[in-house]
Amino acid sequence: xxxxxxxxxxxxxxxRRTANLSLExxxxxxxxxxGMLSQIETLKTNPTIAVVWKIARGLGVSFAELxxxxxxxxxxxxxxxxxxxxxYSADRAxxxxxxxxxxxxxxxxxxxxxxxxxxxxxxxAHPAGSFEELVVTTGKLALSLGAERHELAPGDALxxxxxxxxxxxxLGRRAFEGLSLILYAx
Amino acid sequence: xxxxxxxxxxxxxxxRRTANLSLExxxxxxxxxxGMLSQIETLKTNPTIAVVWKIARGLGVSFAELxxxxxxxxxxxxxxxxxxxxxYSADRAxxxxxxxxxxxxxxxxxxxxxxxxxxxxxxxAHPAGSFEELVVTTGKLALSLGAERHELAPGDALxxxxxxxxxxxxLGRRAFEGLSLILYAx
DNA sequence: ACGTCTTGTTCAGTATATTGGACGAGTTCA
DNA sequence: TGAACTCGTCCAATATACTGAACAAGACGT
Numbered sequence: 408x409x410x411x412x413x414x415x416x417x418x419x420x421x422x423r424r425t426a427n428l429s430l431e432x433x434x435x436x437x438x439x440x441x442g443m444l445s446q447i448e449t450l451k452t453n454p455t456i457a458v459v460w461k462i463a464r465g466l467g468v469s470f471a472e473l474x475x476x477x478x479x480x481x482x483x484x485x486x487x488x489x490x491x492x493x494x495y496s497a498d499r500a501x502x503x504x505x506x507x508x509x510x511x512x513x514x515x516x517x518x519x520x521x522x523x524x525x526x527x528x529x530x531x532a533h534p535a536g537s538f539e540e541l542v543v544t545t546g547k548l549a550l551s552l553g554a555e556r557h558e559l560a561p562g563d564a565l566x567x568x569x570x571x572x573x574x575x576x577x578l579g580r581r582a583f584e585g586l587s588l589i590l591y592a593x
Numbered sequence: 594x595x596x597x598x599x600x601x602x603x604x605x606x607x608x609r610r611t612a613n614l615s616l617e618x619x620x621x622x623x624x625x626x627x628g629m630l631s632q633i634e635t636l637k638t639n640p641t642i643a644v645v646w647k648i649a650r651g652l653g654v655s656f657a658e659l660x661x662x663x664x665x666x667x668x669x670x671x672x673x674x675x676x677x678x679x680x681y682s683a684d685r686a687x688x689x690x691x692x693x694x695x696x697x698x699x700x701x702x703x704x705x706x707x708x709x710x711x712x713x714x715x716x717x718a719h720p721a722g723s724f725e726e727l728v729v730t731t732g733k734l735a736l737s738l739g740a741e742r743h744e745l746a747p748g749d750a751l752x753x754x755x756x757x758x759x760x761x762x763x764l765g766r767r768a769f770e771g772l773s774l775i776l777y778a779x
Numbered sequence: 780a781c782g783t784c785t786t787g788t789t790c791a792g793t794a795t796a797t798t799g800g801a802c803g804a805g806t807t808c809a
Numbered sequence: 810t811g812a813a814c815t816c817g818t819c820c821a822a823t824a825t826a827c828t829g830a831a832c833a834a835g836a837c838g839t
Contacts, residue, residue, distance in 0.1 A: 411646040411656060430817060440798050445818055452796060453643045455826075456660070460597040470597060471657055474642070483738070488748025506750045507726045512657075513776050515701055517726060519748070540693045540703060542772060544730045552669070562674025562705070564692045586728060586772055590699050592661075616787060626828050631788055638826060641796075 411474070412453055418473055420448050422466050437465025491519075500526035501575070506586075514591035521584045522548070522577040532571045536592025539569035546583035549576040597660070598639055604659055606634050608652050623651025661698070677705075686712035687761070692772075700777035707770045708734070708763040718757045722778025725755035732769035735762040 423433055423444075434441040439461050446452040447462075454462075456470075463473040486506060494503045500523040507517035522528055524546070533539075541550060542564045550557045550565055551574040557565055558578065567573070569589060577583040609619055620627040625647050632638040633648075640648075642656075649659040672692060680689045686709040693703035708714055710732070719725075727736060728750045736743045736751055737760040743751055744764065753759070755775060763769040 411642050415642060429815075431815080441816090442799075442818075442820095443797055446797085449818080451818090453641045455639045455641045455796075456597050456601060456645055457639045458797080459642055470660065474656065474660070483741070483743075483754070484752040485743060485745075486750040486752075488746060491748065506728060507752060507774070510724065510776055512778065513699070513701065515699065515774075515776070517728075517774060519728070519750075538696065542692060542703075542705070544770075555669070557669075557671060559671075560674060562677065564672040564705075566670040566672075566693060568669070584730075588693070588701075588703060588774065590696055590701070592698065615785075617785080627786090628788075628790090628829075629827055632827085635788075637788090641826070644827080 412447075412450060415454070415459060415474055416448050416450050418475055419444070419462065419466075422468060422473065423448075426466060428466075433462070433465055437461045439465070496528055498526075501528040503587075516589045516591075518587045518589070519584070520575075520587050521582055522546075522575055523582050524577050524580050526582075527574065527576045529572065529574050530569075533569040533589060534591060535570050537569040538590045539567055539573075540588040540590070541565045541567070541585060542588075543583065543585040545585070546581040547578040548583045548585065549578055550574070551576070598633075598636060601640070601645060601660055602634050602636050604661055605630070605648065605652075608654060608659065609634075612652060614652075619648070619651055623647045625651070682714055684712075687714035689773075702775045702777075704773045704775070705770070706761075706773050707768055708732075708761055710763050710766050710768050712768075713760065713762045715758065715760050716755075719755040719775060720777060721756050723755040724776045725753055725759075726774040726776070727751045727753070727771060728774075729769065729771040731771070732767040733764040734769045734771065735764055736760070737762070 423430075428436070430441040430444045433439075433444055437444075439458055443452065443454070443458065444462070447454050447458075459473060460470050463470045466473065491504050494505070495501065502521040504519040505516065506519055507515070541548075541559070543559045543561050545561060547561075548559045550559060550567070552567055552571065559565060570592075575583070609616075614622070616627045616630045619625075619630060623630075625644055629638065629640070629644065630648070633640050633644075645659060646656050649656045652659065677690050680691070681687065688707040690705040690707075691702065692705055693701070727734075727745070729745045729747050731747060733747075734745045736745060736753070738753055738757065745751055761769070
C-alpha cells in the first residue's frame with residue numbers, strides 16, 4: 408500500500424525532472440492541481456487512480472510507466488538440453504519442453520516443441536486474450552485454427568490467437584521441431 | 594480517466610469471478626470493504642491507488658494485471674523464411690532476423706540469429722532492465738557477459754541480463770543458429 | 780412455509796483526497 | 810535595493826473516498 412505510493416512518488420519526481428517540467432506546468436498539462444502534485448511527490452496523500460491517470464497523460468507516458476513495478480529476476484539461468492524436463496502427449500509423439508516462464512513484468516512462456524513425423528497434436532485453448540508465435544526450426548508443420556490451415560517450413564513463423572483450440576501436424580518424413588512463445592493477456 | 598475506472602471495474606469483476614470469490618471473501622483477503630468493492634465494480638467510485646493495490650494483493654495478481662490496458666493485436670501473421678528481412682553485422686558474419694515485436698501489452702521481441710563458424714559478434718547493451726532468453730538450435734555458441742562465459746550446445750538455453758554489453762562467439766565448424774527473445778522492462 | 784444464511788447494493792457518518800490561494804524562499808531585472 | 814516573478818509547500822474549505830451497517834433478494838435446510 409505505502410509501497411505503491413512511494414513508487415509513484417519517486418517515478419513522478421523522476422519523470423517530471425526528465426521532462427523538465429515545473430509543478431505548475433504539469434498541473435496545466437494534467438488538470439491536477441500543483442498542490443496535489445506536490446503532496447503526491449512528498450507522500451502526503453494517496454491519490455485515486457483517475458488522478459494518477461491524468462498525471463501520466465500530462466507527462467505523456469502510460470499509466471503503467473508512471474506506476475511501474477517489478478522485482479529483479481534471477482540474472483543468469485542456464486538450461487541444458489541434457490537436463491531438460493519434457494512434457495509428453497499420451498502417445499508420446501508430441502514433446503514440449505518449458506524454457507522460460509515467470510519473468511516479472513512479463514506474461515510470456517517459451518517452449519521447445521517436437522512432434523514425430525506423421526504425428527498430430529491437438530492443443531487446448533489458452534486463456535482468453537492469449538497469442539502464440541510459433542517458429543519452425545526443423546521439419547514441416549501444418550497448424551490448423553478451425554478451418555484455417557497453414558503449412559510451415561523451417562524458418563517460417565506464425566503468429567496467431569492461442570485462446571482457441573488449434574492443431575499441430577508434422578508433415579513429411581522428418582520430425583517437426585520448433586519453438587512456441589505464448590503471450591498471455593494482461 | 595473514466596476509461597481507467599471502467600477498466601479496473603471490468604477486470605476486477607472478471608478476476609474475482611475467475612477466482613470464485615464473493616465480495617465478502619475478497620474484502621477479508623484485501624482489507625477493502627465489501628461496499629467499496631461493489632462501488633468499484635459498479636463504477637460508483639474512483640479508488641485510490643492504495644486501495645487498488647490492496648485489492649490486487651487480495652486477488653493474488655499484480656497491480657498492473659488488475660489495471661491492465663492494451664488493444665487487440667492482428668490475429669494471424671505468417672512470416673516465411675523465403676520473405677525474411679535480415680540485419681547483418683559489418684562483416685556479414687552475424688545475421689539477425691526480426692520475428693516478433695510490437696505486441697500490445699507485451700514488451701518483447703523475438704529474433705532468429707545466425708553467426709558463421711568461427712565468427713564473433715559484440716552486442717550493445719539493451720535498455721536498462723532488459724533480459725534475454727537465448728536458445729541454441731544449431732552449432733555451438735559461447736556467450737560472454739563481462740568475464741563470465743557460457744558455452745552452449747544445441748537445445749541449451751541461457752537467460753541473462755541484456756542491459757549490459759555481451760558477446761556471441763560461434764565455436765566449432767558449424768555456424769550457430771538460434772533464437773533470441775528480448776524482454777524489455779515494463 | 781419459515782428461518783437462517785449469503786450475496787450484492789445502498790446509506791449516512793467519518794476520514795481523507797483535492798482544490799485555490801497564501802506563504803516563504805529564491806531568482807531576475809531595472 | 811526593491812519589485813516582480815517563479816517555485817514548491819502548506820492551509821482550510823469543499824468534494825468525495827471508504828467504512829460498517831441496513832436492506833432486499835436469493836439460496837438452502839428443516
